[in-house]
Amino acid sequence: MAGIEAAPAATPAPDRRARRRRTMPALVRLGLGWIALVIAVALLADVVAPYGFTTPDLRNRLAAPLHLPHLIGTDELGRDVLSRLIVSIRVSLLVAFGATLLSAGFGTTMGFLAAHFRGRVEQVVLMLADFQAAMPFLILALAVLAFFGNTLTLFVGLMGLYGWERYARIARGLAVAAGAQGYAGAVRQIGAGPLRVYIRHILPNIASTLIVSMTLTFPEIILMESGLSFLGLGVQPPMTSLGNMVGYGRDYLTRAPWIMLAPATTIVVTTLAVSIVGDWLRDRLDPTLQ
Known part of the structure; x- marks a missing residue:
């Protein structure tokens, strides 16, 4: 009838789901804001630090927070x-960021080697990955640091071995799947070498999954570094973490208590923020969850 207007069509469910995926939750915004703040503080540490981190003020030992001129107090020296x-x-982020890149690079390379050569090479890589997953990393780190001593370079390299088996399994599985999908074989047929196939074609297609895995490994490395430094085997004085x-x-x-509560x-807040952002990125980038 002319006097009756048609009811507006309901919004399709897929459109509503897509709109929810595009909307960034408040917790993710807070996490991104905290991560940006921490990175800015790390980059501008020499500018924003009010005093030298080794400069003592013996007249104000163990000063409480809000005791001017020390905003959150002083320590025993x-x-x-x-x-x-x-x-x-700055030091903790440097260690965690460097170790995460090393772990992702080494694990991805091992996964690609296993996917390319298959056979015994694949068995050896998977065996090493199983050994790494079965061995508590803290015990391994304690043994290496006790035997070889501790320098910042060695410490970052050692932390770079943490979690590499995850990247190896992900890279191997996705590389094998890429070969099964046919586009990797098509590139090989037109004359591309193995290095070009894996770097230029397979790696960009699996980069989102690797990035999500890095965001989940990053807070674990921060906690591992903090635990080793707490035991006295991490970053050595006069450097601090x-x-x-x-x-x-x-x-x-x-x-x-402010000496321990501040770091x-x-x-806690940094690892929580990175974990929240990592979970959100996984939901956005993982095609199996969409």
């Missing part, structure tokens, strides 16, 4: 906790 926290963020600060602050937990809170 009178060193400014805020300055040490800023430098510790978040775990190092927590280790030194445990002796003053009852008298000056511990930073560790």
Whole structure:
């Protein structure tokens, strides 16, 4: 009838799902904001730190937070906790970022080797991956650091072995799937070499999955570095890290809890933020979840 208007068509369910995927949750925004803040602090540590992180102020030893001129207090030697926290963020992020890149690069390379050669090479790679997964990494790290000593380069390289087996399994599985889909074989038939096939064609197609895995491994490496530094086998003095600060602050937990609570809170919030963003990226980039 002319007087009756047609009801508006309901929004299709796929459109609503797509709109929800495009909407960034508030927690993800907070996580991204915190990550951006931490990165900015790490890059500008020498500029924003109010004092030298090794500069003592013996007249203000164990000063409480909001005790001017030290905003979040001082430690047992009178060193400014805020300055040490800023430098510790830079060192911990440097270790975690470098180790994550090493782990992803090494694991992806091993996965590609297993997918390309198959046979015994694949069995050896999978056997090493199983051994890495079965061996508690903390025990392995303690043994290596106790035997070879500790330098920052060795420490970053050792942390780069953490979690490589995940990338190896992902890269191997996706590379084998790429060969089954046919596009890798088509590129080979027109004369492309194995290195070009894996770097120029397969790697870009699996990069999103690897990036998501990196965001999930990154906070684990931060926690591992903090644990080793807490035990005295991580970053060595006079350099400082978040775990190092927590280790030194445990002796003053009852008298000056801010020495330990400041880096511990930073560790918790940073790992939580990266984990939240990593889960969101997995939901956005993983085609099996869409």
